[in-house]
Amino acid sequence: MADVELLIVGSVALDTVETRWGRHERILGGSASFAGAASAFFTRPEICAVIGEDFPEAHLDFLRSRGVGLGGLERAAGKTFFWNGRYAPDFKSRETLETQLNVFADFRPRLPPPLRKPRFLFLGNIHPSLQLEVLSQVERPRLTACDTMNLWISTTPKELRELLARVDVVLLNDEEVLQLSGEHDLLRATRAVLAMGPGTIVVKRGDAGALLFHDERLFVAPAFPLDKVVDPTGAGDSFAGGFMGALAALGTLGNPELRMAMIVGSTIASFAVEDFSLDRFRRLTVEEIQERYAAFRELTEFPDLGHLLPAGAR
Amino acid sequence: MADVELLIVGSVALDTVETRWGRHERILGGSASFAGAASAFFTRPEICAVIGEDFPEAHLDFLRSRGVGLGGLERAAGKTFFWNGRYAPDFKSRETLETQLNVFADFRPRLPPPLRKPRFLFLGNIHPSLQLEVLSQVERPRLTACDTMNLWISTTPKELRELLARVDVVLLNDEEVLQLSGEHDLLRATRAVLAMGPGTIVVKRGDAGALLFHDERLFVAPAFPLDKVVDPTGAGDSFAGGFMGALAALGTLGNPELRMAMIVGSTIASFAVEDFSLDRFRRLTVEEIQERYAAFRELTEFPDLGHLLPAGAR
Numbered sequence: 336m337a338d339v340e341l342l343i344v345g346s347v348a349l350d351t352v353e354t355r356w357g358r359h360e361r362i363l364g365g366s367a368s369f370a371g372a373a374s375a376f377f378t379r380p381e382i383c384a385v386i387g388e389d390f391p392e393a394h395l396d397f398l399r400s401r402g403v404g405l406g407g408l409e410r411a412a413g414k415t416f417f418w419n420g421r422y423a424p425d426f427k428s429r430e431t432l433e434t435q436l437n438v439f440a441d442f443r444p445r446l447p448p449p450l451r452k453p454r455f456l457f458l459g460n461i462h463p464s465l466q467l468e469v470l471s472q473v474e475r476p477r478l479t480a481c482d483t484m485n486l487w488i489s490t491t492p493k494e495l496r497e498l499l500a501r502v503d504v505v506l507l508n509d510e511e512v513l514q515l516s517g518e519h520d521l522l523r524a525t526r527a528v529l530a531m532g533p534g535t536i537v538v539k540r541g542d543a544g545a546l547l548f549h550d551e552r553l554f555v556a557p558a559f560p561l562d563k564v565v566d567p568t569g570a571g572d573s574f575a576g577g578f579m580g581a582l583a584a585l586g587t588l589g590n591p592e593l594r595m596a597m598i599v600g601s602t603i604a605s606f607a608v609e610d611f612s613l614d615r616f617r618r619l620t621v622e623e624i625q626e627r628y629a630a631f632r633e634l635t636e637f638p639d640l641g642h643l644l645p646a647g648a649r
Numbered sequence: 650m651a652d653v654e655l656l657i658v659g660s661v662a663l664d665t666v667e668t669r670w671g672r673h674e675r676i677l678g679g680s681a682s683f684a685g686a687a688s689a690f691f692t693r694p695e696i697c698a699v700i701g702e703d704f705p706e707a708h709l710d711f712l713r714s715r716g717v718g719l720g721g722l723e724r725a726a727g728k729t730f731f732w733n734g735r736y737a738p739d740f741k742s743r744e745t746l747e748t749q750l751n752v753f754a755d756f757r758p759r760l761p762p763p764l765r766k767p768r769f770l771f772l773g774n775i776h777p778s779l780q781l782e783v784l785s786q787v788e789r790p791r792l793t794a795c796d797t798m799n800l801w802i803s804t805t806p807k808e809l810r811e812l813l814a815r816v817d818v819v820l821l822n823d824e825e826v827l828q829l830s831g832e833h834d835l836l837r838a839t840r841a842v843l844a845m846g847p848g849t850i851v852v853k854r855g856d857a858g859a860l861l862f863h864d865e866r867l868f869v870a871p872a873f874p875l876d877k878v879v880d881p882t883g884a885g886d887s888f889a890g891g892f893m894g895a896l897a898a899l900g901t902l903g904n905p906e907l908r909m910a911m912i913v914g915s916t917i918a919s920f921a922v923e924d925f926s927l928d929r930f931r932r933l934t935v936e937e938i939q940e941r942y943a944a945f946r947e948l949t950e951f952p953d954l955g956h957l958l959p960a961g962a963r
Contacts (some may be wrong), residue, residue, distance in 0.1 A: 425827075555949055
């Protein structure tokens with residue numbers, strides 16, 4: 336049996352989401368769903384997560400149809416992890432109306448033997464102890480990345496530090512980087528987190544784009560300016576899925592490849608927010624991905640300074 | 650007598666500024682000071698502004714020494730415009746402790762004849778009626794740009810709309826773009842402002858960088874990630890000065906030149922915030938500007954997508 340190219344551990348959820356473009360009930364959500372479907376444009380992912388008895392078969396069919404392997408998806412007695420949230424009209428904040436952990440409360444990732452040798456591993460945002468448990472079940476992957484959240488930074492700092500010492504890449508948002516480091520400046524904070532172990536850090540900054548710090552070099556990926564954001568849920572996980580999927584497909588892991596993966600992640604995330612749930616992925620084509628990646632270049636390219644300054648300067 | 654290359658109308662002020670790096674009293678500030686000194690790395694600016702009897706001669710000597718023409722600087726009876734502000738430790742907000750308009754309250758820009766044929770004109774943030782008065786005193790420049798602020802958007806919308814219909818470039822921050830357009834989405838808001846007249850819009854987004862919308866094309870300049878921001882006062886005006894100075898030096902006004910000017914503006918602004926007042930400009934060298942411009946390329950470049958996607962995609 337071939338090794339797994341990319342293993343993604345996280346949540347599969349049912350979300351009720353309200354934005355100024357509408358309200359949708361019990362739609363497909365969760366970090367492993369978004370990251371899995373996003374990565375599947377580039378590689379063959381397997382997801383490890385848990386669902387309850389109420390989880391619709393149609394969602395499983397959809398994930399399978401996108402090429403997401405479900406060999407590590409456990410169905411447990413009880414109800415699926417449920418989240419209900421509402422976004423402000425300008426999407427600058429959101430309100431959690433309800434969270435039911437349900438079967439996710441007792442989730443203990445147990446990898447079936449075929450999933451224990453992944454070439455790439457993404458540990459989505461779950462309790463750091465569970466992320467560490469996954470690490471103990473796999474042979475050392477070529478690259479391991481992890482996500483986390485403010486809750487674990489404040490409640491389980493010891494486990495989180497242990498995890499950070501054992502991963503290659505950490506993906507955080509800017510507030511998490513500041514919180515984790517205790518620093519005020521993003522750049523200092525980023526360096527402080529690197530000193531905790533991971534060789535590479537990705538800082539997600541929402542509509543300000545994302546930063547990559549790798550090998551003493553800094554890269555800035557803009558967020559794609561969109562006419563209409565419909566539902567930002569899963570943007571970060573879609574970014575992570577695109578990022579990891581691209582790296583798995585590229586194989587080489589140098590600075591140019593990490594930069595490509597950043598733009599791929601930004602590209603996929605920009606599509607994800609154009610519709611509710613994972614719905615934009617249902618109709619997303621290879622050509623659209625290629626076009627938007629090229630649009631990122633058009634968005635960021637500028638000429639050399641040339642002789643402007645020496646001529647004008649006194 | 651040669652035409653003026655760049656005329657800058659705005660304020661010259663004395664600021665008392667407190668940041669977590671210190672507190673400095675009655676230091677040189679004002680939009681025309683920052684924009685003037687910033688642009689002087691690239692062209693020969695003249696500033697039109699007003700100062701009071703208390704304004705230190707040393708500040709005038711400094712501006713002259715940077716190549717800033719003071720032919721339009723009026724000294725009026727009374728005290729100089731004074732601002733006292735304190736920044737939050739993370740620089741995400743600031744508190745105005747005191748504003749004394751002083752001689753600025755009665756400022757009516759009167760251009761001496763030698764300044765009435767500027768090739769480039771920057772109308773810094775003053776009352777839109779005064780900006781319009783300046784326009785009525787000059788022969789049509791090759792390019793006119795203006796800045797404004799939330800106060801004028803809410804209190805003098807009619808005058809501001811009249812101004813916007815008569816300028817080529819408007820520079821606004823993101824909140825101002827949203828406020829002026831009444832839109833929620835930055836991109837829609839930007840288009841709405843373009844429909845008010847200016848062919849080009851620059852949206853300043855602080856540490857998220859700046860957007861350029863010109864000729865149906867969008868460009869995103871990142872903010873330069875800095876180890877230590879000392880004093881953000883004047884960042885926007887320094888950006889504007891670098892932007893206008895570069896355009897004046899380039900002469901050509903196509904999309905590539907506007908993109909260069911965006912990176913030049915971002916470069917100069919990134920230096921401005923590294924020290925209080927205009928102090929970083931006192932020791933800024935041509936080589937440093939060239940190096941940081943090149944660093945913007947290193948910060949933003951990434952490979953083409955190549956064959957990544959067709960190979961991986963199903």
